[in-house]
Amino acid sequence: MKNTTQTLLFFLLLILIWAGVTGDLSFLGIDCTLWSPYVLPSPSLVAQYLWDNTVNGKLPLSMLITLKRLLIGYVIGLLIGVPLGMLAARFTCVRNTVGVLGLGFQGLPSVCWVPLACIWFGQTEAALLFVVIMGTLWSVLLSTENGIRNVPPIYARAARTMGSSPLHTLLFVTLPASAPFVVSGMKQGWAFAWRSLMAAEIYVSVVSGFGIGQYLHYGRELQRMHQVVGVMFIIILVGLLADKLLFSPAELWLHRRWGTARD
Amino acid sequence: MTETAPHPELHDFPTARLSVERVTKTFETQGGLVTALQDVSISIREGEFVCFVGPSGCGKSTLLNIIAGLEKPDSGQALINGTPITEPGRDRLVMFQEHALFPWLDVIGNVMFGLKQKPNLNNRERLEVAKYYLYLVKMDNFAHANIHELSGGMKQRVALARSLAPNPKILLMDEPFSALDAMTREQLYGDIQDIWQKRKKTIIFVTHNVREAVCLGDRVLLFTPHPGRIREEFAVNLPRPRNINDHDLADISQRITAALKGYHQAGECD
Numbered sequence: 040m041k042n043t044t045q046t047l048l049f050f051l052l053l054i055l056i057w058a059g060v061t062g063d064l065s066f067l068g069i070d071c072t073l074w075s076p077y078v079l080p081s082p083s084l085v086a087q088y089l090w091d092n093t094v095n096g097k098l099p100l101s102m103l104i105t106l107k108r109l110l111i112g113y114v115i116g117l118l119i120g121v122p123l124g125m126l127a128a129r130f131t132c133v134r135n136t137v138g139v140l141g142l143g144f145q146g147l148p149s150v151c152w153v154p155l156a157c158i159w160f161g162q163t164e165a166a167l168l169f170v171v172i173m174g175t176l177w178s179v180l181l182s183t184e185n186g187i188r189n190v191p192p193i194y195a196r197a198a199r200t201m202g203s204s205p206l207h208t209l210l211f212v213t214l215p216a217s218a219p220f221v222v223s224g225m226k227q228g229w230a231f232a233w234r235s236l237m238a239a240e241i242y243v244s245v246v247s248g249f250g251i252g253q254y255l256h257y258g259r260e261l262q263r264m265h266q267v268v269g270v271m272f273i274i275i276l277v278g279l280l281a282d283k284l285l286f287s288p289a290e291l292w293l294h295r296r297w298g299t300a301r302d
Numbered sequence: 303m304t305e306t307a308p309h310p311e312l313h314d315f316p317t318a319r320l321s322v323e324r325v326t327k328t329f330e331t332q333g334g335l336v337t338a339l340q341d342v343s344i345s346i347r348e349g350e351f352v353c354f355v356g357p358s359g360c361g362k363s364t365l366l367n368i369i370a371g372l373e374k375p376d377s378g379q380a381l382i383n384g385t386p387i388t389e390p391g392r393d394r395l396v397m398f399q400e401h402a403l404f405p406w407l408d409v410i411g412n413v414m415f416g417l418k419q420k421p422n423l424n425n426r427e428r429l430e431v432a433k434y435y436l437y438l439v440k441m442d443n444f445a446h447a448n449i450h451e452l453s454g455g456m457k458q459r460v461a462l463a464r465s466l467a468p469n470p471k472i473l474l475m476d477e478p479f480s481a482l483d484a485m486t487r488e489q490l491y492g493d494i495q496d497i498w499q500k501r502k503k504t505i506i507f508v509t510h511n512v513r514e515a516v517c518l519g520d521r522v523l524l525f526t527p528h529p530g531r532i533r534e535e536f537a538v539n540l541p542r543p544r545n546i547n548d549h550d551l552a553d554i555s556q557r558i559t560a561a562l563k564g565y566h567q568a569g570e571c572d
Binding site: 191193194196197198199200201202203207212215216218295296297298 | 370371372390391392394395396398400402404405406408415416419420448449450451464468
């Protein structure tokens with residue numbers, strides 16, 4: 040409760056300062072406007088934009104389009120990254136080849152793939168997906184490999200004496216044993232996927248659907264800074280919600296089970 | 303109300319005889335080739351409780367791993383009821399020095415793990431069997447506890463239940479109590495003898511603690527290193543249940559320790 044109050048008060052203060060310097064508090068006689076709305080839009084302008092475009096359905100629709108892209112790209116990234124990570128942990132030859140490739144590509148911001156993606160796939164959904172997958176795949180691969188290599192070998196030995204086959208051991212012992220690493224890798228992968236998709240949507244305008252990032256891009260083109268800030272809010276909100284709804288429960292469960300919880 | 307009949311699985315007391323025939327095993331280390339076992343032969347009766355004792359590096363754990371099927375001998379073989387051992391199997395379960403319990407499963411989930419590999423049982427029966435073994439090791443009140451919430455002694459009790467649950471013929475115990483405090487160990491000595499008599503298993507127990515070996519074993523095999531081999535065999539004919547602080551038990555331990563020192567001073571091991 041105390042934590043929530045602290046957080047809420049802090050954000051209230053931030054918004055008040057923001058309102059103060061953009062002239063939103065002039066009705067209280069406080070007017071210390073520093074910048075014009077073209078440089079920094081006021082909270083009321085941004086709120087108005089968000090409200091109008093939620094009511095008329097434009098933002099919800101583009102959210103749907105964006106989240107669909109995110110989810111598909113992310114899931115494909117996981118489906119390739121986790122097995123590749125397992126192979127890299129198991130076979131030195133995979134580690135020396137694909138593992139090192141992953142290490143290199145993980146350091147490459149996935150927006151760097153945008154020019155190539157546009158040439159290879161054109162202005163299509165596939166180009167967006169490709170960029171998201173490139174953002175997700177490598178970090179998931181590396182953390183899965185790291186996770187599996189950190190599993191104490193005694194677990195597999197114990198399982199084998201209990202009649203567990205090699206495949207059964209991999210799926211029901213090694214994989215769950217590496218869960219703390221894999222989940223933090225999935226979380227990082229999600230964050231990377233989200234960043235990649237925003238970058239891709241800003242650069243690639245496809246006719247098959249107007250995503251959130253494309254709203255941000257056109258906000259910039261049309262000098263509609265309240266639109267830009269409004270979309271930034273949505274991007275932050277999606278990130279926060281994904282963390283709180285998807286990953287926090289999983290992490291909490293892991294901490295309780297493994298006994299690593301701090302509070 | 304009549305008592306419900308326990309599952310037939312619990313009335314089955316499989317056991318096995320075991321023989322090790324001229325087993326040799328060497329390891330390559332940075333210091334060169336180490337002969338962990340040289341020409342070791344043993345014969346163990348059905349339902350016998352045998353302890354392997356000796357200093358570290360004498361090959362006792364290696365031999366246990368060979369019997370478990372986790373390692374292969376360079377030459378010679380281990381046989382269970384006359385059949386050569388080539389891989390791990392449910393008929394020989396191992397209890398390790400560290401508990402090796404799975405942290406992602408709760409207590410009963412761990413005990414169920416081995417049972418789930420066992421065909422011919424449905425899930426309700428498996429649960430019943432798992433609960434019985436938790437009761438046997440006095441952990442039935444902790445069925446849904448997380449592993450990290452248990453003390454060291456409790457973890458080893460759960461590990462014991464997990465090894466017993468699939469009803470192996472042979473139980474292989476690799477220094478299972480060495481990380482526990484003296485009080486906890488003494489309780490477990492009583493419990494393991496009790497369980498051995500109830501479940502009639504063949505047990506091989508590896509330890510470097512001579513007293514522990516005499517307290518538990520029908521027979522104590524003394525190993526010496528470089529190369530690892532069995533130097534002497536001691537039959538322990540004391541009545542059970544045995545108390546580790548018993549006088550006669552101390553006398554036998556004394557004899558074994560003296561024998562061990564003799565080999566040591568002769569420079570045959572370090």
